[in-house]
Amino acid sequence: MDRFALKTNRLNLYYGDFHALKNVDFQVHSNAITALIGPSGCGKSTLLRCFNRMNDLLEEVRIEGDIYVHDERLEDIDIINLRKKVGMVFQRPNPFPFTVYENMVYGLKVHGMGHRRGWREIVDRWLHTPALELSEEIKQRLCVARLLTVEPEIILLDEPCSALDPIATMRIEELMIELKERYTILIVTHNMQQAARVSDYTGFMLLGDLVEFGETSQIFTSPQDERTEGYITGRYG
Amino acid sequence: MRINPRYINRLVRMGLNVQAYFTVGILIIIVAIIFFKGFPHTNFAFIFSFPEDMGREGGIFPSIVGTIQLALLSILLATPLGLGTAIFLTEYTKESLFTKFIRFGVESLAGIPSILYGLFGFIFFVIKLKMGWSLLAGVLTMTIMILPTIIRTSEEAIRAVPRQLRIVSYSLSASKWETIKKVVIPAAIPGILTGIMLSIGRAVGETAAIIFTMGSSLRLPLSLMDSGRTMAVHFYILAREGISMEKAYGTAVVLVLSILLINILAYYIMNKAIARYS
Numbered sequence: 001m002d003r004f005a006l007k008t009n010r011l012n013l014y015y016g017d018f019h020a021l022k023n024v025d026f027q028v029h030s031n032a033i034t035a036l037i038g039p040s041g042c043g044k045s046t047l048l049r050c051f052n053r054m055n056d057l058l059e060e061v062r063i064e065g066d067i068y069v070h071d072e073r074l075e076d077i078d079i080i081n082l083r084k085k086v087g088m089v090f091q092r093p094n095p096f097p098f099t100v101y102e103n104m105v106y107g108l109k110v111h112g113m114g115h116r117r118g119w120r121e122i123v124d125r126w127l128h129t130p131a132l133e134l135s136e137e138i139k140q141r142l143c144v145a146r147l148l149t150v151e152p153e154i155i156l157l158d159e160p161c162s163a164l165d166p167i168a169t170m171r172i173e174e175l176m177i178e179l180k181e182r183y184t185i186l187i188v189t190h191n192m193q194q195a196a197r198v199s200d201y202t203g204f205m206l207l208g209d210l211v212e213f214g215e216t217s218q219i220f221t222s223p224q225d226e227r228t229e230g231y232i233t234g235r236y237g
Numbered sequence: 238m239r240i241n242p243r244y245i246n247r248l249v250r251m252g253l254n255v256q257a258y259f260t261v262g263i264l265i266i267i268v269a270i271i272f273f274k275g276f277p278h279t280n281f282a283f284i285f286s287f288p289e290d291m292g293r294e295g296g297i298f299p300s301i302v303g304t305i306q307l308a309l310l311s312i313l314l315a316t317p318l319g320l321g322t323a324i325f326l327t328e329y330t331k332e333s334l335f336t337k338f339i340r341f342g343v344e345s346l347a348g349i350p351s352i353l354y355g356l357f358g359f360i361f362f363v364i365k366l367k368m369g370w371s372l373l374a375g376v377l378t379m380t381i382m383i384l385p386t387i388i389r390t391s392e393e394a395i396r397a398v399p400r401q402l403r404i405v406s407y408s409l410s411a412s413k414w415e416t417i418k419k420v421v422i423p424a425a426i427p428g429i430l431t432g433i434m435l436s437i438g439r440a441v442g443e444t445a446a447i448i449f450t451m452g453s454s455l456r457l458p459l460s461l462m463d464s465g466r467t468m469a470v471h472f473y474i475l476a477r478e479g480i481s482m483e484k485a486y487g488t489a490v491v492l493v494l495s496i497l498l499i500n501i502l503a504y505y506i507m508n509k510a511i512a513r514y515s
Contacts, residue, residue, distance in 0.1 A: 054408060083410030094405050097424050109419065110411040147409070 004068070005030045005154050005184035006051050006086075011065035013046060013055065020046050022208040024065075028154075028201075033176060033185045035199035035216065037192055039236065042205040044188045048156050051186070052086040053079055069154070084111060087152035091159040093139030095131035095146070103131050103142055107150040137168030144175065155179065157187040161194065173198050192232055196220050204228045271493055275486030283487055288455050292471065293481045297488050299457040303465035304495070306372055306458060307451065308440040311379035316433060318380070319387030320422075326388075327395045328417055347385035354382045355449030363450055370452025370464040378450045379443065383436035390435065394428020395421055427507050434503035441496060444469045468492045 006028035013021035021043050028034045036044040046055065051069065055061045056079075067074040069086060077085075084107075095103050108114055131142060140160060147155065157176070161169040169191075176185060176198050189195050195202050196216060203213040204225075212219060212228045223229045230236055286296035322339075330336045358378030368374040398421050406416040422429075447470050458465030466474070468488055475485035 052408060054404065057404060057407060080410045080412065083408060088408040090401070090405065090408075092401070094401050096402060096405070096420055106406075106411075106419065107409045110406075110409060110415055143405075150409070 003030065004028060005070060006186065007068040007071075008047075008050070009066040009068070011047075011050065011067060012063070013043075013050065014062040015058070016060045020208050021050075024208075024210045026203060026210055026213065028184060028186050030184050031180060031182075032200040033180050033187060033198050034201040034203065035195035036186070036188045036203050036205060037190075037195045038205035038211075038231070040190075041207075043208045044203075044205045045158050047205070047210075048158055048186060048188045049088075050074075051154070051156055052083050052088050054088065084150055085152055086154045086156060087147035087150070088156040088158065089140070089143050089147060089160050092163050093136055093143055095134070095139050095142050097130070097132055099128050100131050100134070100142060101128050103146050104149060107146060111150055113150065135168075136164055137171060140164065140168075140172060141175065144179075152183065154184045154186070157185065159188055159190055162190060169194070204231060206231070268493060271486060271489045274482075275488075275490035278483045278487035279490045284491060287457075288471075288484075291480055292455065292475050292484055297468065297471055297484075297491065299455060300466050300468045300471040300488070301491065301495075303372070303451070303458055304441055304467040304469070306465070307375055307379060307447070307467055308437050310372070310376040311383060311440050312433060312437060314376065314380040315383045315387050315436065319384050319432070320391050320429065322384075322388045323391035323395055324417060324422075327392055328413070328421070343385045343388050346381075347389065350445075351382060351443055352445040352449075354378055355446035357381075358446060358450035369462065370450065370454070371462045372451060372458045372465055373461040375447050375451025375465075376461075378446050379440050382443070382446060383439055386436050386439065387429075387432045390432025391425070391429045394425035394431075397428065398424045430503065430507050434499065434507075437499055437503075438496060441467070441492070441499070442469050443467070444473045448473070468495070 004027045006026075008024050008026045011021055011024040011026070012019070024043075024047060026047065036047065038044050049055045050063065050067055051074075053074070055063065069077060069082065074082070096106065131139065134142065140163075144155075144160075161172050164172065173194065176187070179185060187195075187199065199216045201214065202216045202219040204211045204219065204223075204227075206227055212223060212225045214224075219228065220232055223232060283296040284301065285298050287298055288300075289295035322343075326336055326339060355378065358374055358381075362368045362374035362377050363370060366374075402420050402424065403416055406420045407413075411419065444467075447467055451466065451470075452464035453466045453470055453474055454464035455466065456463065468491060472485050472488040472492065475481055475488065
């Protein structure tokens with residue numbers, strides 16, 4: 001398998017006049033967890049959303065530079081296939097207001113995968129409860145599960161634990177480490193300890209720049225850039 | 238002099254109470270009068286037999302059938318049309334002069350008195366398109382009349398579906414139409430149903446527009462080109478022309494009961510939809 005599941009090359013992104021990503025060269029290693037940290041508004045979520053083209057939904061977004069998914073240029077991949085391959089879990093748990101079952105089979109329906117009878121075997125009878133009645137943690141797990149039914153290769157997590165309590169956060173982190181065996185994971189997080197706990201690689205962003213990127217242990221113990229050091233030691237952020 | 242806020246509070250509370258009871262009271266009085274005067278004349282035979290002697294004797298079966306036909310057919314026509322318009326306005330256009338114009342048109346349409354719809358239907362459908370007084374002309378006129386309600390309520394319901402749900406659906410690689418079909422519409426169903434139910438109420442209760450377009454034949458309408466009358470029209474003619482006040486009140490009882498039934502059914506369907514989708 002190729003070394004990098006995701007890669008950017010001199011990536012620039014503008015929201016209207018605002019220069020949100022500045023010459024970002026970034027890689028995500030296959031079958032590893034890569035974390036993006038940095039203060040609010042530094043562009044980490046924006047960078048994450050580039051990989052499944054969710055920024056396309058916003059108006060007045062302009063993107064320059066190259067993005068690769070498994071060494072394939074992003075522009076060359078059909079958007080439907082791209083989003084099937086690169087799944088995303090959002091900051092707030094966001095199940096559809098249907099039953100758990102209907103949430104689970106949504107992706108399968110959209111992709112015309114399998115049959116109604118097969119779905120039944122996938123999801124059990126107890127799943128016929130309204131999804132919005134679940135706890136926040138289970139909702140977020142449901143959102144992950146909803147994603148996994150269509151067998152993505154890469155999973156983008158946009159602050160998946162920011163709406164959860166510490167215990168639930170811990171369990172989602174355990175889930176991430178389990179998922180690492182089969183999937184490539186890129187996570188944006190506000191929580192530096194989380195990045196230190198779960199990720200193999202970490203990128204630190206500030207005001208649209210990818211300041212530093214490296215193995216998590218190196219970033220957190222001997223950062224090369226003094227801005228990184230300032231952030232992880234809590235001098236700002 | 239300053240009045241103790243506690244007294245003002247008590248006064249306001251009393252005032253609001255009186256207002257609420259007054260509103261409900263009027264409703265109860267109206268329904269009570271209708272039932273008091275009409276119930277003795279309402280029975281199984283009245284509902285299922287044909288009128289005789291212009292409605293002076295016999296029952297109201299054809300007008301019940303006419304009412305159901307009119308309401309059902311106009312809903313079947315107006316719902317896809319109105320829902321389509323609402324989807325177009327909310328999902329496929331940006332807010333612009335054009336959408337403002339459409340919305341303004343829809344709102345104006347909602348404000349037109351029903352007698353004008355009747356007149357239009359009479360001139361256009363009955364005379365110009367040579368439909369004559371017919372169920373078809375009545376249904377088409379009614380469709381135009383209830384469209385604004387369906388469009389507005391559907392639009393509100395669709396707009397209330399969180400944007401986040403659409404974004405998630407896209408992130409799961411659904412296309413725009415799939416997202417609308419499988420996420421937006423199901424999530425908006427309760428609101429859309431409200432509009433449909435309001436419209437049924439309007440179709441069942443309408444007289445002016447119906448007399449002009451569907452006519453007032455006492456026969457059972459068996460085809461789209463047959464004239465017929467709804468319960469509301471039947472009531473109007475019986476009372477207005479002094480044919481039979483007893484039969485008029487009897488008709489009113491059936492009318493009120495059927496509207497009640499529709500509302501109960503609407504709540505039932507809506508609760509089912511809400512339980513499923515929220």
